[in-house]
Amino acid sequence: MSLFESPLYKDSLKLLEDAGSVMGLDPNILERLKYPKRALQVAVPIRLDDGTVKTFQGYRVQHNMTLGPGKGGIRFHPKVDLSETAALAMLMTFKCALVGLPLGGAKGGICVDPNELSRQELQSLTRRYTTEINMIVGPSIDIPAPDIGTDGQTMAWFMDTYSQLKGYTVPGVVTGKPITIGGSLGRAEATGKGVAYCVNFAAEKLGMKVGKGMTVAIHGFGKVGIPAAQDLRDQGCTIVAVSDVSGAIYSKDGIDVDKAVEWVNQRKFLKDLPGVELISNEDLLALDVDVLIPAAIDGVLTKKNADNVKAKIIAEGANGPLTKDAIDIITAKGSFLIPDILCNAGGVIVSYFEWVQGLQNFFWGLDEINAKLHSILKDAFDNVYECSLEYKVDMKKAAFIRAFRRLERAMRLRGLFPS
Numbered sequence: 001m002s003l004f005e006s007p008l009y010k011d012s013l014k015l016l017e018d019a020g021s022v023m024g025l026d027p028n029i030l031e032r033l034k035y036p037k038r039a040l041q042v043a044v045p046i047r048l049d050d051g052t053v054k055t056f057q058g059y060r061v062q063h064n065m066t067l068g069p070g071k072g073g074i075r076f077h078p079k080v081d082l083s084e085t086a087a088l089a090m091l092m093t094f095k096c097a098l099v100g101l102p103l104g105g106a107k108g109g110i111c112v113d114p115n116e117l118s119r120q121e122l123q124s125l126t127r128r129y130t131t132e133i134n135m136i137v138g139p140s141i142d143i144p145a146p147d148i149g150t151d152g153q154t155m156a157w158f159m160d161t162y163s164q165l166k167g168y169t170v171p172g173v174v175t176g177k178p179i180t181i182g183g184s185l186g187r188a189e190a191t192g193k194g195v196a197y198c199v200n201f202a203a204e205k206l207g208m209k210v211g212k213g214m215t216v217a218i219h220g221f222g223k224v225g226i227p228a229a230q231d232l233r234d235q236g237c238t239i240v241a242v243s244d245v246s247g248a249i250y251s252k253d254g255i256d257v258d259k260a261v262e263w264v265n266q267r268k269f270l271k272d273l274p275g276v277e278l279i280s281n282e283d284l285l286a287l288d289v290d291v292l293i294p295a296a297i298d299g300v301l302t303k304k305n306a307d308n309v310k311a312k313i314i315a316e317g318a319n320g321p322l323t324k325d326a327i328d329i330i331t332a333k334g335s336f337l338i339p340d341i342l343c344n345a346g347g348v349i350v351s352y353f354e355w356v357q358g359l360q361n362f363f364w365g366l367d368e369i370n371a372k373l374h375s376i377l378k379d380a381f382d383n384v385y386e387c388s389l390e391y392k393v394d395m396k397k398a399a400f401i402r403a404f405r406r407l408e409r410a411m412r413l414r415g416l417f418p419s
């Protein structure tokens with residue numbers, strides 16, 4: 001697939017052009033932001049448990065590094081390709097700029113279904129992939145993190161492989177590591193917690209109360225969806241439905257979130273959890289709830305199903321879960337959209353904290369981390385909201401405009417090399 005072919009890349013370009021035109025973005029800056037700075041495609045051959053060799057396709061894309069080293073997750077998923085990875089890297093550039101981090105945008109991944117590999121095969125895959133991309137990552141170059149299908153264990157293997165190649169331990173090469181080997185308190189739940197903070201900020205603007213009586217549906221019950229569910233449940237909300245690739249579960253009186261987490265930890269998938277109604281992912285998206293959190297994958301709400309959405313607040317926990325058409329439909333209906341580059345920025349913010357702590361070998365307490373996370377997200381949310389009023393645009397465009405303002409200043413100051 002060529003760079004521009006994926007729906008997510010096309011949509012991201014369109015959003016870039018639209019928001020750029022509303023704010024009068026310098027056309028020379030716009031021209032540079034349309035393309036990733038660097039894209040590496042690698043073959044990742046591994047020996048499977050049955051003795052045969054299988055080769056997977058891997059990628060690492062760095063979109064823009066004006067503000068600092070590249071930052072972005074590593075995804076293990078069958079849909080991973082160059083174009084989608086490049087689009088996700090672009091969104092990381094805008095996300096880091098929006099929330100004021102000294103980081104650029106990157107993304108990586110392997111086209112693989114991790115559920116079909118054993119633990120040993122996954123370790124081989126991660127170590128070989130690390131070896132193949134090691135020349136373009138590092139604490140001052142590009143710092144990966146977990147994304148769909150990867151976790152703290154993946155980051156531990158990545159860090160260990162990179163450190164073996166260097167000959168000394170390099171904790172700052174990845175974030176999202178387990179605490180024992182230099183991870184940060186609060187990182188695992190940071191993205192979901194950030195989503196919950198943003199739901200609170202949005203509710204405040206809309207005069208809604210987060211707590212008893214507020215209903216929530218969450219599409220995607222992974223590293224983002226689970227902590228978001230736990231946080232909003234702890235605030236008194238009723239989590240009426242959650243879902244994963246196997247389908248969705250529904251209970252009018254509320255899902256027992258802890259029981260669902262335990263079930264998934266033991267059996268991988270939500271389906272067959274007793275005591276709840278099994279519905280489809282499509283049904284979940286159309287539930288009459290106060291808050292809908294698409295926290296699985298991109299492109300789940302499109303022009304085909306966006307009109308079915310009834311939620312008052314849509315919090316984009318995933319990257320690009322709504323296509324551009326879906327955003328237009330939903331905002332025209334009056335729903336309040338919390339855009340991905342704001343809503344799920346909690347992960348990269350605490351990743352940034354982890355990187356800083358690792359470079360200093362000095363670790364912070366959880367209260368300090370959560371307070372700093374809250375303060376950064378609150379400022380970013382208020383700035384985006386004000387920008388949406390100033391330009392009379394939806395929150396998605398406003399978030400892009402805010403990000404572009406910072407990038408434009410930085411890119412102009414640094415200039416174009418060679419001049």
Ligand code: NAD
Nearest residue numbers: 147148149191220221222223224244245296318319344347
């Ligand atoms: P994950 O692998 O931990 O969980 C993904 C969940 O989505 C799983 O429950 C999976 O079964 C479900 N899912 C996957 N494909 C699906 C489909 N087609 N239909 C329904 N459900 C599906 O991944 P994650 O880390 O929670 O990431 C989810 C999204 O959030 C991604 O878009 C990712 O880029 C974004 N994100 C993640 C982080 C992070 O810190 N993990 C940070 C920012 C953004």
